[in-house]
Amino acid sequence: MALAQRIAASGGRGVIINADSAQVYADLSVLSARPTEAEMGGIEHRLFGAWDGALACSAAAWASRARAEIADVHANGGVPILVGGTGLYLKVLIEGIAPIPEIDPAIRAAVRAMSEDAAYKLLQIEDPQRASELDPGDRQRIARALEVKRSTGVTLADWQLAKAGGIGDAVNLLPLIIEPERAWLYERCDTRFAAMLEAGAIEEVEALLARGLDPDLPVMRAIGVPEITAYLAGAIDRDRMIAAGSQATRNLAKRQFTWFRRQPPSEWARVHPTWESESIDLGAHFASLLRN
DSSP, rough: HHHHHHHHHTTHHHHHHHHTTTBBHHHHHHHTTTOOHHHTTTTTTTTOOOBBBSSSSHHHHHHHHHHHHHHHHHHOOEEEEEEEHHHHHEEEHHHEOOOOOOHHHHHOOOOOOOOSHHHHHHHHHHHHHHHSSSSSTHHHHHHHHHHHHHHHHOOOOOOOTTOOOOOOOTTTOOOEEEEHHHHHHHHHHHHHHHHHHHTTHHHHHHHHHTTTTTTTTTHHHHHHHHHHHHHHHTTSHHHHHHHHHHHHHHHHHHHHHHHHHHSSSSTTTTOOOOOOOOOHHHHHHHHGOOOO
């Protein structure tokens, strides 16, 4: 917001584009901390609440929409500002995606029915390179790698060699990774979840459950939804629900720290806000965007 406002003050126009995999869903306003109209402060925001929860928003689907929004903003003389912690979304947008064919439904069902241990052991045999890169407990990525190999006969690594559609070479990219102190961030994670409950998160999940959606949809697995669902079903009490939701939020923050430490190019700028100061020197990092 501060960057968009500075661009506007310099005579330009900044448009904020969502790159968060929870904030894309219309059903998750409170639990995704999607900005309200008041919080948007008159700055144009795009791809917030743009997907119905009944439809899974994949990284490829988001990247396709984001490319179109970025092109539109550029065509109208604006500056697209992408913000969000879903690193895979940004990676696919910038680098492109491999043209992997649709997975055979029977193969997918068989793989997804396996236990974590069985799937990982099979992946070690069928795609040892990918298996060595994954944590044995990373059920989702293990299943994905195994189903791709079994359905297409080609490993994920080989498919990655055929990436296409990335915009990294066609735009002037000014990246900034924000890495606050972990203790400070984890405290905010706990405060955030408690605040969401006060803001109507339970009612939001009740409305979502009333839709009778497939429990495997991403919107049903978003942080806070399983925990509140268990609370509403009487499986856990309120204190356990709060503890579980807060822990899930901290776990996500930890995964984001890991992803943004390992995945982006080493030359991407990083800032480290502290307990004492959350401010970021926008002029130092985005000088070319702030010139008249």
